[in-house]
Amino acid sequence: MKHSDSHEAFFRGLDRHRMIASIKEPKHIETALALRDRLSGVFLLTGHIGVLKGYVDLFNEHRVPVFLHLEKIGGLSTDYHGLDYLAKVIKPAGIITTKTNVAKNAKKLGLITIQRFFLVDTEGLENIAKSLCQIEPDMIELMPARIPEMIGMVKSFTSLPIITGGLLFERSQAQECLDNGANAVSSSNPELWQRADGMPGTKRIRKVV
Incomplete structure (x- = not known):
């Protein structure tokens, strides 16, 4: 899958x-592939440089956009x-x-960029604002998801699409995040993947140009 195709x-x-x-x-790769019609994509937080291309190729073959969490992948x-090699040889969506x-x-190399932030205290909000003044990623991910009211506070100073994840156990918890303005939720719980259909979300996501 070409970068432009995976972005779209x-x-x-x-x-x-x-x-x-x-x-x-x-072991959850096959589960995600089986449920791909209910997912908008996958975040890969496992593996190492020796197996990475095989994992990404598998998702690309099934036209599932795959994102690599760079701090979680060995080597x-x-x-x-390294990012240039990633973009040209491994070829994830972002x-x-x-x-x-x-x-x-990564953004210069044509990869969709998602910057992850942890909201531990009010200083976390300040860190997001400062970081976005330096570089605007394509999307941001807020962790953990169990403080949905913070999503609105972040949306007050950025128009970027927001993903939120972490500590989600029930479908209702994921829906609460969407109700508070998140554009999507991320979860490592396959049971939530299975129950993801029918969750209403926010307005249409802007596309990367």
């Missing part, structure tokens, strides 16, 4: 499905040359990172 597929999928599968164990360099400089370089 992901944002088109977010208009229909509000669930993203976070894969932390290889992968996140300098510019990346997830907590690091502003990594997001900046």
Whole structure:
């Protein structure tokens, strides 16, 4: 799947499905593929450089946009040359990172960039605002999802699409995040992937140009 095709597929999928599968164990890859019609994409948080291309190729073959959490994958360099290799050889739809400089370089290389932020206290809100002044990723992910009222506070200073995840156990908890303005939720719980259909979301997601 070409970068342009995977970008379009992901944002088109977010208009229909509000669930993203976070894969932390290889055994859940087949489950995500089986439920791909209920997902807008997958976040890969497992593996190492030796198996990574095989995983990504498998998702690309099934036209499932796959994002790599760069801090969770072994042996992968996140300098510019490592990201260039990732974009040209591994070919995911995009990346997830907590690091502003990594997001900046990945975006230059045509990858969809999702920057992850942790909301531990009010200082976390300030860190998001400061980071977005330096580089604007394509989307942001807020962790954990169990503080849905914070989504509205973040939306007050950015128009970027918001994904939220972490500590989700029930479908109702995921729906509460969407009701508070999240564009999608991410979960590592396959039971939530199965029950993802029919969750109403927010307005249409903007596409990356």
